[in-house]
Amino acid sequence: MxxxxxxxxxxxxxxxxxxxxxxxxxFEQAEIVAEAATTKTEGDWRYSYESGSSVATIxxxxxxxxxxxIPEKRGGKTVTTIGKEAFENTRIQSVxxxxxxxxxxxxxxxxxxxxxxxxIPSSVTKIKAFAFNYCTKLKKAEIQGAAKIYNYAFNNCTxxxxxxxxxxxxRAASSSSELPAKGSFNNCTSLTKINNITVVSTGxxxxxxxxxxxxxxxxxxxxxxxxxxxxxxxxxxxxxxxxIIKTELVAGTSDxxxxxxxHDWMISNCGxxxxxxxxxxxxxEKNIEYQTSDNLFMSYGLTxxxxxxxxxxxxxxxxxxxxxxxIDSYILYQDTKGSEHSWNLAKxxxxxxxxxxxxxxxxxxxxxxxxxxxxxxxxxxxDSIYKNCGIELNEALLRKDNNxxxxxxxxxxxVAWKAAKNTAAYTDSNSDGVLDGDWNLxxxxxxxxxxxxxxxxxxxxxxxxxKNMKTWVYxxxxxxxxxxxxxxxxxx
Ligand SMILES: [Ca+2]
Ligand SMILES: [Ca+2]
Numbered sequence: 001m002x003x004x005x006x007x008x009x010x011x012x013x014x015x016x017x018x019x020x021x022x023x024x025x026x027f028e029q030a031e032i033v034a035e036a037a038t039t040k041t042e043g044d045w046r047y048s049y050e051s052g053s054s055v056a057t058i059x060x061x062x063x064x065x066x067x068x069x070i071p072e073k074r075g076g077k078t079v080t081t082i083g084k085e086a087f088e089n090t091r092i093q094s095v096x097x098x099x100x101x102x103x104x105x106x107x108x109x110x111x112x113x114x115x116x117x118x119x120i121p122s123s124v125t126k127i128k129a130f131a132f133n134y135c136t137k138l139k140k141a142e143i144q145g146a147a148k149i150y151n152y153a154f155n156n157c158t159x160x161x162x163x164x165x166x167x168x169x170x171r172a173a174s175s176s177s178e179l180p181a182k183g184s185f186n187n188c189t190s191l192t193k194i195n196n197i198t199v200v201s202t203g204x205x206x207x208x209x210x211x212x213x214x215x216x217x218x219x220x221x222x223x224x225x226x227x228x229x230x231x232x233x234x235x236x237x238x239x240x241x242x243x244i245i246k247t248e249l250v251a252g253t254s255d256x257x258x259x260x261x262x263h264d265w266m267i268s269n270c271g272x273x274x275x276x277x278x279x280x281x282x283x284x285e286k287n288i289e290y291q292t293s294d295n296l297f298m299s300y301g302l303t304x305x306x307x308x309x310x311x312x313x314x315x316x317x318x319x320x321x322x323x324x325x326x327i328d329s330y331i332l333y334q335d336t337k338g339s340e341h342s343w344n345l346a347k348x349x350x351x352x353x354x355x356x357x358x359x360x361x362x363x364x365x366x367x368x369x370x371x372x373x374x375x376x377x378x379x380x381x382x383d384s385i386y387k388n389c390g391i392e393l394n395e396a397l398l399r400k401d402n403n404x405x406x407x408x409x410x411x412x413x414x415v416a417w418k419a420a421k422n423t424a425a426y427t428d429s430n431s432d433g434v435l436d437g438d439w440n441l442x443x444x445x446x447x448x449x450x451x452x453x454x455x456x457x458x459x460x461x462x463x464x465x466x467k468n469m470k471t472w473v474y475x476x477x478x479x480x481x482x483x484x485x486x487x488x489x490x491x492x
Contacts, residue, residue, distance in 0.1 A: 036050050036051065037049060037050050037057075038050075038051065039059055040074075040075055041062070042074050042075060043063070043071070044061060044062055044063025044064075044065065044068065045058055045060075045061060045062070045063075045070075045071060045074060046058075046059045046060040046061075046062055047059055047074040047075065047077075047079065048083070049075070049077050053077070054077055054078060055077055055078050055079070055080040055081070056073075056074045056075065056077040056078065056079050056080070056081075057079070057080070057081040057082075057083040057105075058070060058074075058079055058081065058082050058083050058086045059083045059086060060083075060085075060086055061086055061087050061090060061092070066091055066092050066093045066094075066114065067092070067093055067094045067095070067096075068092060068095055068096070069095070069096035069098075070082065070095065070096060070097055070098055070101065071098070072098045072100045073100075078100050079098070079100055079101065080100055080101060080102045080103065081101065081102065081103045081104075081105060082097070082101060082103070082104045082105060082108045082109075083105050083108065084105040084106050084107055084108065085105075085106075085107045085108065085110065086105070086108050086109075087108060087109045087112055088107055088108070088109070088110045088111055088112075089110070089111040089112070089113075090112060091112075091113075091114050092112055092114060092115055093114045093115060093116055094115065094116065094117055094118075095109075095115070095118065097118075097119065097120060097121055097124070098121070099121045099122070099123040100123065101121065101123055101124055102123055102124060102125050102126065103124070103125065103126040103128065104120070104124060104126065104127045104128060104131045105128050105131070106128040106129045106130055106131065106150075107129075107130045107131065107133065108128070108131050108132075109131060109132050109135055110130055110131070110132070110133045110134060110135075111133070111134045111135075112132075112135050112138075113134070113135070113136055113137060114137055115132075115135045115137060115138050116137050116138060116139055116140075117138070117139060117140045117141070118132070118135075118138060118140075118141045118142070119142045119144070120141070120142060120143045120144060120145070120147065121144055121145065122144040122145030122146075122166070123145065124143075124144075124145055124147050125145065125146075125147055125148060126147060126148050126150070126172075127143070127147050127148070127149050127150060127153045128150045128153070129150040129151050129152055129153065130151075130152045130153065130155060131150070131153045131154075132153060132154050132155075132157055133152055133153075133154075133155045133156055134155070134156045134157075135154075135156075135157050135160075136156065136157070136158050136159060137159050138154075138157045138159055138160050139159050139160060139161050139162070139190075140160070140161065140162045140163075140164070141154065141157070141160060141162075141163050141164070142163075142164040142165075143163075143164065143165045143166055143169055144166060145166055145169075146166050146168035146169055146170065147166070147169050147170075148169070148170050148171070148172050149169055149170070149171060149172065149184050149223065150171075150172040150184070151172070151182045151183055151184060152182070152183050152184060152186060153184045154184055154185050154188060155183060155184070155185070155186045155187060156186065156187045156188075157185070157187075157188050157191075158187060158188070158189045158190060159190050160185075160188045160190055160191050161190045161191060161192055161193060162191075162192075162193040162194075162196060163185070163188075163191060163193070163194055163195075164194075164195050164196065165194065165195065165219055165223075167214075167215035167218055167219060169219070169222075169223075170222070171184070171222060171223065171226075182226050182227075182288065183226060183227050183228065183288065184223050184226065184227055185223055185224055185227040185230055186227045186228050186229060186230075187228070187229045187230075188227070188229075188230050188231065189229060189230070189231050190231050191230050191231045191232060192231050192232045192235070193232075194216045194219055194220070195213070195215060195216055195219075197211050197213050197216050198211070199211055199216065199220070199232040199236075200232045200235050200236045200239070202239065205243075205247075206239075206242075206243055206246065207240075207243045208235075208236050208239035208240050208243065208301065209301075210236065210298075210301045210302060217302060220298075220302065221302065221303075224298075225289045225295055225298065225299065225302075226288060226289050227288065228288050228292055228294070228295075229294075230294070233294040233295070233297075233298045234294055236294075236297060236298055236301055237293060237294045237297035237298065237320070240297050240300070240301065241297070241320055241321060241324045242324065244262070244265055244321060244324075245321070245324045245325055247480075248261045248262065248264075248265050248477075249261055249262075249325060250441075250476065250477065250480055250481060250482060251482075252442075252482040252484075252485075253441040253442065253443075253482055254348075254349065254438075254441060254442050254443025254444075255325075255327050255348045255349060255443060256348050256349060256373065256426065256433075256434075256435060256438075256443050257434070257441050257443070257473075258325045258327065259322065259325075259327060259346055259348055259355065259372075259373070260369070260372065260433040260434070261477060262318065262321040262322060262325060263318070263355065263357055263360065263369075263372055263433070264367055264433075264477070265321070266307075266314065266317065266318060266321070266357050266361065267357065267360060267361045267367055267368075268367070269300060269305060269306065269307055270296060270300065270306065270307035270308070270309065270314065270317070270361065271306050271307070271308055271361070272308075272309070272310065272311075272314075272358065272361060272362050273290045273308050273309060273310050290308065290309045290310045290312075290313055291309070291310065291312045291313055291316075292309075292313055292316060293309075293313055293316035293317040293319075293320050295309065295313060296308065296309035296313040296314070296316075296317045297317060310358075311340075311341050311342045311343070311358040312331075312333070312342040314342070314357050314358040314361070315331045315332075315333075315342040315343055315344050315357070315358070316331060316342075318344050318355070318357045319331055319344055322344070322346055327346055327347065327348060328346065328347040329344050329345060329346040329347065330344065330345045330346075330391050330392070330412050330415065330416070331343075331344060331345075331391070331392040331393075332344065332345055332354075332389045332390065332391055332392070332416070333389060333390050333391075333392055334385050334386070334387075334388075334389050334390075335390060336385075339385050341358075341385050342358070342392070343355065343356035343357070343358065343359075343371070343386075344356070344357070345391075345415070345416065345419055346373075347415075348373060348426075348443075349426075349443050349444070351422055351424050351426075352415060352418065352419035352422055353373040353374060353375065353419075353422075353426055354371070354373075354374050354375070354376060354378075354379045354386070354419075355371065355372055355373060355374075356371035356379075357371075359371045360372060367433075368431070369428065369431050369432060369433035370382070370431065372428075372433050373426040373428070373433070374425075374426070375422055375423055375424070375425050376419060376420045376422070377423065378425065389416075391409070391412040391413065391416055393405055393408055393409055393412070430466035430469065430470075432466070432469060432470045432473065433473075434469070434473055437449055437453075439452040439453040439456060439483065440452040440482070440483050440484060441473070441476070441482065441483055452483055452484070455483075455487050455492055456472060456483065456487070458492055459472075459487060459490065459492050460472070
């Protein structure tokens, strides 16, 4: 299942480096190297070298100086590698890396809780997996060269505010011996600047803006879009959601109309992940890049105003929009292999309905409401994928193992059970997403609608039909008015 795989990866990252994350071949190779190497100690440094080699690896820092300088030479050999776990869990506050260093190995600085700043010289070409994982006081990091960065390299650097990166940094390729670079900056929950440039700002009319600096944009696309829970991405999505709520929703109409307007925003501004059109290779729908709402909104801001994601990102993004519109909702998923899918359950007009924005988006270029506000039975009649689904908690709660999350899960189960029993269809025979006969769009059908229908009919000289009802609602939406306001302002 798409999102479960992502979650298991993330939780491994959150718990710190797990040896099981590496394929066995990785260790076999490492052991062969270790057997052939000689290890010695000189001063505060334990180092190793292979027979006949002129280069050495720092195996362990054993000193007590909290601001050490890594030596350029040990035993007459040039130090080119900071070895695996060489500084792991030490109290160092800073470290000087000489320009002889080419590789920073896996977990080299893992858990250096006191490290506040790091400058990685241009000689370094590889920053391996989890190299700076859990450097929780690291505020500023500078990567001077075009280094290849491996997965989770700066994972959980929760204080990192500014990352200075050479724009020619690249991600490690996926191969049998190298892991694909995912999540290099996961949980960088303070990161707001790249190359000293503030990434997100409030643009005109309150619409959030992303820096147009080409290098920064390139670095975001390469590294940040493959990571989760980054401060500036969360800031951007939160600001964008507020902007959408402010500019899309018509006050004085119903929750159903609001849910429809947000559904329409997504269909008009987001696209299902397509191969080879954006960002970089390889396109992989299992990537975090296409799974989270932050990434979907961020891709909207970064590239031609189209948010890209798969069903899971759509369901998560729609849930955040509904929540901002004060509409309760959940994310539902189907995890049968080959039929993985996600959609939403939303409480509208006191009843729970199913909405699948993804399938309305992928069913054609126009706004369609085939999967909008349906009962469970209606959904199951359309496709068996909607049977026996599970419930996902919202993204924020997923990151914590707390009582609130557990309670929400129990509540969600209760809601889903009740929702499955609900047979009260939202009658929409012309499939325009509007309750039949609800001419004033307040979510209920009553005598006020009859009078409103007469007024609207006058407004359309050719007569009122199902087709122009759609046009009418669209006009209202664009004018940001209720039917009453619109007709009054137009002199009807
Ligand atoms: Ca209708
Ligand atoms: Ca009504």
